[in-house]
Amino acid sequence: MWDNSILKCIDCGQEYDVGHVRYRCDCGGLLDVVHDLPMLGKRRLRDTFDARWGSRETPDNSGVWRYRELIVDAPVECIVSKPEGNTNLYPSAQIETYAGVQRMMLKHEGENPTASFKDRGMTCGVTAAHMLGCKTVACASTGNTSASLAAYAAIAGMQCLVFIPEGKIAYGKLSQALAYGARTIQIEGDFDTAMELVQKVCNEFNVYLLNSINPFRIEGQKAILFEILQQLDWEVPDWIVLPGGNLGNNTAVSKGLRELHQLGIISRMPRMAVIQAEGANPLYRTWKDHTTFAPMHADTIATAIKIGNPVSWKKSLRGLEWTDGVVEQVSEQ
Amino acid sequence: MWDNSILKCIDCGQEYDVGHVRYRCDCGGLLDVVHDLPMLGKRRLRDTFDARWGSRETPDNSGVWRYRELIVDAPVECIVSKPEGNTNLYPSAQIETYAGVQRMMLKHEGENPTASFKDRGMTCGVTAAHMLGCKTVACASTGNTSASLAAYAAIAGMQCLVFIPEGKIAYGKLSQALAYGARTIQIEGDFDTAMELVQKVCNEFNVYLLNSINPFRIEGQKAILFEILQQLDWEVPDWIVLPGGNLGNNTAVSKGLRELHQLGIISRMPRMAVIQAEGANPLYRTWKDHTTFAPMHADTIATAIKIGNPVSWKKSLRGLEWTDGVVEQVSEQ
Numbered sequence: 001m002w003d004n005s006i007l008k009c010i011d012c013g014q015e016y017d018v019g020h021v022r023y024r025c026d027c028g029g030l031l032d033v034v035h036d037l038p039m040l041g042k043r044r045l046r047d048t049f050d051a052r053w054g055s056r057e058t059p060d061n062s063g064v065w066r067y068r069e070l071i072v073d074a075p076v077e078c079i080v081s082k083p084e085g086n087t088n089l090y091p092s093a094q095i096e097t098y099a100g101v102q103r104m105m106l107k108h109e110g111e112n113p114t115a116s117f118k119d120r121g122m123t124c125g126v127t128a129a130h131m132l133g134c135k136t137v138a139c140a141s142t143g144n145t146s147a148s149l150a151a152y153a154a155i156a157g158m159q160c161l162v163f164i165p166e167g168k169i170a171y172g173k174l175s176q177a178l179a180y181g182a183r184t185i186q187i188e189g190d191f192d193t194a195m196e197l198v199q200k201v202c203n204e205f206n207v208y209l210l211n212s213i214n215p216f217r218i219e220g221q222k223a224i225l226f227e228i229l230q231q232l233d234w235e236v237p238d239w240i241v242l243p244g245g246n247l248g249n250n251t252a253v254s255k256g257l258r259e260l261h262q263l264g265i266i267s268r269m270p271r272m273a274v275i276q277a278e279g280a281n282p283l284y285r286t287w288k289d290h291t292t293f294a295p296m297h298a299d300t301i302a303t304a305i306k307i308g309n310p311v312s313w314k315k316s317l318r319g320l321e322w323t324d325g326v327v328e329q330v331s332e333q
Numbered sequence: 334m335w336d337n338s339i340l341k342c343i344d345c346g347q348e349y350d351v352g353h354v355r356y357r358c359d360c361g362g363l364l365d366v367v368h369d370l371p372m373l374g375k376r377r378l379r380d381t382f383d384a385r386w387g388s389r390e391t392p393d394n395s396g397v398w399r400y401r402e403l404i405v406d407a408p409v410e411c412i413v414s415k416p417e418g419n420t421n422l423y424p425s426a427q428i429e430t431y432a433g434v435q436r437m438m439l440k441h442e443g444e445n446p447t448a449s450f451k452d453r454g455m456t457c458g459v460t461a462a463h464m465l466g467c468k469t470v471a472c473a474s475t476g477n478t479s480a481s482l483a484a485y486a487a488i489a490g491m492q493c494l495v496f497i498p499e500g501k502i503a504y505g506k507l508s509q510a511l512a513y514g515a516r517t518i519q520i521e522g523d524f525d526t527a528m529e530l531v532q533k534v535c536n537e538f539n540v541y542l543l544n545s546i547n548p549f550r551i552e553g554q555k556a557i558l559f560e561i562l563q564q565l566d567w568e569v570p571d572w573i574v575l576p577g578g579n580l581g582n583n584t585a586v587s588k589g590l591r592e593l594h595q596l597g598i599i600s601r602m603p604r605m606a607v608i609q610a611e612g613a614n615p616l617y618r619t620w621k622d623h624t625t626f627a628p629m630h631a632d633t634i635a636t637a638i639k640i641g642n643p644v645s646w647k648k649s650l651r652g653l654e655w656t657d658g659v660v661e662q663v664s665e666q
Contacts, residue, residue, distance in 0.1 A: 054387020056564055058424075082423055088446065090415055091391075094487060111444040113421065154427060231389055 002074055002131060004036040007215060010315060021132050021206075023213050030315060031215045032255070035070060037262050045069055046265045049230060058083065064120050064223040070259055071219045072124055080126045080156045084119040085223055087111040089231045105237075107228055114176060117224060117249065118148035124220030125210045126152035134208035135159065138201060140194035141211075143170040144304070149210050150180035161207065163187055163194040170303075212246050212311040221249055222256035229266065236270050244274035244283055244327070245305030247312040254319025272323035274316065277302050278331050282309070283316055287327040293317075301332055335407055335464060337369040340548060343648060354465050354539075356546050363648060364548045365588070368403060370595050378402055379598045382563060391416065397453050397556040403592055404552045405457055413459045413489045417452040418556055420444040422564045438570075440561055447509060450557060450582065451481035457553030458543045459485035467541035469494065471534060473527035474544075476503040477637070482543050483513035494540065496520055496527040503636075545579050545644040554582055555589035562599065569603050577607035577616055577660070578638030580645040587652025605656035607649065610635050611664050615642070616649055620660040626650075634665055 007016040011029030016022050018033065025031060049067055052060040059065035059076060063085015068074065090106045109117035126149070129137050137153050138161035139145050146162040153160035160182040164174070166189065177184065187194050195211065202209040210217065229236065240257075242250045253272060260266045276284045280298035285291065298308035310316070319325065340349040344362030349355050351366065358364060382400055385393040392398035392409060396418015401407065423439045442450035459482070462470050470486050471494035472478050479495040486493035493515040497507070499522065510517065520527050528544065535542040543550065562569065573590075575583045586605060593599045609617045610633035619626045631641035643649070652658065 056566060083421060086419065086421065087444075088416060088419065090446065108446060110448065111420075111446075113423065113441060113444075115443065115448075233389060 002072065004039060004073060006034050007031045008034045010318065018128075019132070021134070021208065023209055023215075030213070030312070032315075033072070033215050033219050035073075035259065037259065040069055041263050043069070045263060046234060049226070053230060061086075062123070063087065063227045064123050064220050067223055067226045070226070070256070071222060072127060072216060074127050074131060078127060078131050079123075080130055080152055081123050082113040082119065082151070082155065084112050084123050085227055087227070089228060107224060109224065114144070114147045114151045116144040116148060117221065118144045119151070120223050121214075121217030121220040121248070122148040122152045122210065125149075125208075125214050125217045126156055126158070128214075128216040129158065129208040129210070130156055132208060134206060136161065136205070136207040137210050138163065138198050138207045139210045140165070140191065140198045142191070143173040145211070146182065146184075147173045147176035147180075150177040150182035153182070154180040159183065161185060161198070161201070163198040163201075165189060165191045165194045212248050218248055218252045218255065218312075218315075221252035222259075224249065225253045225256040226260075229260070234266060236266050236268055239271050239273055240323075241273040241275060243302075243305050244276045244316070245280065245302075245307045245310065247274070247283060247310040247316040250274045250325075251312040251315040251319055254322050254325070255315075258322050269323055272319065272325035274320070274325065274327045276327065276329050277305055278329045280306050280308060281329045283313055284327045284329045286313070286317070287320060335405065337372060337406060339367050340364045341367045343651065351461075352465070354467070354541065356542055356548075363546070363645070365648075366405070366548050366552050368406075368592065370592065373402055374596050376402070378596060379567065382559070386563060394419075395456070396420065396560045397456050397553050400556055400559040403559070403589070404555060405460060405549060407460050407464060411460060411464050412456075413463055413485055414456050415446040415452065415484070415488065417445050417456050418560055420560070422561060440557065442557065447477070447480045447484045449477040449481060450554065451477045452484070453556050454547075454550030454553040454581070454585075455481040455485045455543065458482075458541075458547050458550045459489050459491070461547075461549040462491065462541040462543070463489055465541060467539060468492065469538070469540040470543050471496065471531050471540045472543045473498070473524060473531045475524070476506040478544070479515065479517075480506045480509035480513075483510040483515035486515070487513040492516065494518060494531070494534070496531040496534075498522060498524045498527045545581050551581055551585045551588065551645070551648075554585035555592075557582065558586045558589040559593075562593070567599060569599050569601055572604050572606055573656075574606040574608060576635075576638050577609045577649070578613065578640045578643065580607070580616060580643040580649040583607045583658075584645040584648040584652055587655050587658070588648075591655050602656055605652065605658035607653070607658065607660045609660065609662050610638055611662045613639050613641060614662045616646055617660045617662045619646070619650070620653060 009025030009029040012027045052066045055061050059079045062081045062083035096104045112119040136159040140163040150160045162182050162184045164186045277300035279300040282296050286293045293313050295309035298306045300306045342358030342362040345360045385399045388394050392412045392414050395414045395416030429437045445452040469492040473496040483493045495515050495517045497519045612633040613631035615629050626646050628642035631639045633639045
C-alpha cells in the first residue's frame with residue numbers, strides 16, 4: 001500500500017509522509033521513496049510478478065504496474081496507466097560481433113506509448129498527483145517530458161502546464177503535448193529560468209511538479225530494470241549499460257537492483273556503466289578524478305543527454321557504489 | 334510448413350509454388366498466399382497461439398511469428414525476427430466520449446521496432462527472401478518501408494537497396510535505413526519511376542522485391558489483427574477501423590478475419606471500415622459509386638496515406654465484401 005512507503009532525504013535521513021506534497025527535504029537534499037522491504041520480503045514478489053506476466057488486465061498488463069509493490073503500491077483504482085512499458089529486449093548478433101561480446105541485448109524504450117522511457121516515470125508521477133489530490137500538473141520541458149506528462153494528465157482528466165524556454169522547442173514533441181490538451185507557456189529565458197518559474201507556480205497554486213526532481217518518477221523508471229530482468233527470467237546480466245544525461249535512469253536502475261538484491265529476488269548485483277558524451281560529462285569528471293561534483297556548460301549533438309547540471313548526480317554516485325559501477329565518456333563520432 | 338502454402342492469383346486462380354520467386358500471376362493479377370486451411374483446421378491453433386502468449390523465447394515472443402501457422406510456416410531457424418509486434422491496445426475514455434461509442438481501443442503500431450507497422454510485413458518478407466535464397470533485397474520508398482526493410486536485411490546479413498525518388502525524402506526515416514547499412518540510390522524521377530526501376534533491377538539481378546506488391550508482406554500484416562483479437566481474448570469487436578492509403582492493412586485484416594472464421598477460431602465476422610483522406614480517396618469513390626476503380630492524383634497532409642493508385646485496391650474490394658465493410662472519407666481538418 002501507498003502507506004508502506006515513506007519519503008526519505010538522501011543527505012540527512014529525515015523522513016516524510018508520502019501523503020503530502022513534497023519535492024525536497026527541508027535541508028535541501030533529494031528525496032527517495034523508501035519501501036518497507038522487511039515487510040515485502042515476506043511476500044513472494046517474484047512469483048507475483050511472474051503470475052502477472054502476459055496479463056491482459058489493467059494494471060497487470062502495464063510494464064510498470066506489474067511491479068507495483070516495489071514502485072508505488074497505489075490502490076488499483078487510483079492508477080493512471082496507458083498501459084506503458086512492455087518494450088522489447090532485442091538481441092543483435094551484429095553489435096555483439098562489433099563490440100566483441102558474447103551476448104548483448106538492447107532495450108528499446110522508444111516503444112513506450114509517447115515514444116520514450118519518460119512514460120514509465122510519468123504514469124507513476126501522475127498517479128502520485130492523483131493520490132495527493134492535485135488537479136493540475138506541470139513541468140518545464142522542451143521535448144519528451146512534456147509529451148509524456150500531457151498524455152498521462154489527459155487520462156487522469158488533469159490540467160497540464162508546460163513551461164518552454166524560448167527558441168528551444170522540439171516541434172514534433174510539442175505537438176504531442178498540444179494534441180493531449182496541455183497548456184504551453186513560452187517564457188523569455190533559458191531552461192533554468194523556466195524551471196525556476198514552474199517551481200514558483202507549483203508552490204503557489206497547488207500545482208504538482210513533475211520535473212526530474214520528483215521522486216516518484218524515479219520509482220517508475222525502475223521498471224525498465226525490472227522488466228529487463230523478468231525478460232531474462234531473472235538471470236542477472238554481467239553489465240547494465242545506460243546513457244547518462246540527467247542521470248535519472250541510472251539512479252533508478254541502481255536503486256531497483258539494490259532493492260531486488262535486498263529482497264533476495266536476485267542473488268547477485270550486476271555492474272552498471274553510465275556513458276556520457278564528452279561534451280556533457282560532469283558525472284564522468286567527478287567519478288574519474290574523485291573530485292567534488294561541478295556543473296558544466298554542456299555541448300553535444302546528442303540533445304537528450306546535453307545536460308551540464310544533472311538533477312540526480314548525488315543519487316548517481318551512490319548508485320555507482322552499490323553496483324561497483326563505472327562511468328565512461330564517448331566522442332561525438 | 335512453408336510447403337503447405339501456395340501462391341494463387343486473385344483474378345484467374347492460377348496456382349504457383351511458394352518456393353520460387355514470383356510477385357504477380359502470368360495474367361498480371363495480384364497473388365495471395367493461400368494456406369491449407371482444411372489441414373490447419375484439424376489443429377487447435379487458438380490453443381497454440383495462447384500457449385505462446387507471453388513467451389520469452391524466439392520466435393514465440395514475436396507478435397507476428399506467434400501466429401506463424403497462418404502467416405508463413407517457416408522452419409524456426411529460417412525466421413528473421415527482431416522480434417516485432419506486441420504493441421499495446423489502448424483504451425481511451427476521452428475518445429469514447431468524443432465519438433459517442435461505448436468501448437473503443439487504439440492499436441499503437443508505432444511501438445514496433447523501427448516505429449511502424451511495416452515491421453510486421455518485413456519480418457515476413459525478409460524471411461521469405463531468406464527461404465528463397467536471395468542475398469539482396471530492394472524496395473522503392475521514401476520512408477517507413479525503407480527503414481523497416483533495412484533493419485530486417487541487416488539481421489539476415491543481406492544487402493539492402495533503397496530506390497528514392499528525388500526530393501521526396503523523410504530524412505529521419507532515411508537515416509534509419511542508412512544506419513542499418515542500406516545502399517540508397519536516388520533517382521531522377523517520381524515514385525512511379527523509382528518503382529519501375531527497382532522492379533527492373535530485381536528481375537535482372539536476382540534481387541528480391543519487397544514493395545507492397547509482395548504477397549508475404551500482407552501475410553505478416555495480418556498479425557495486427559491476430560494480436561488485437563488475442564488481446565481481446567478472441568472476443569470479436571463490432572468494427573475494425575483502419576486508415577486506407579496503399580490498402581495493405583485492410584487487405585491483411587480482411588484476409589486474416591476470413592481465415593480465422595473459416596477455421597472456427599472466431600464465430601462471427603466483425604465489420605471493417607476503411608477511412609481515406611478526401612484528397613486521396615480512390616477506394617472511397619469506387620466503393621460509394623459502384624464504379625470501376627480509377628487512380629487519381631492524391632493530395633493530403635496525411636503523407637502516409639497520400640496514394641492515388643494503391644496496389645491493393647482489388648484485394649480491398651474483396652475484403653469489403655467479406656466483412657460487410659464500408660469506406661469513409663474525412664477532411665483534412
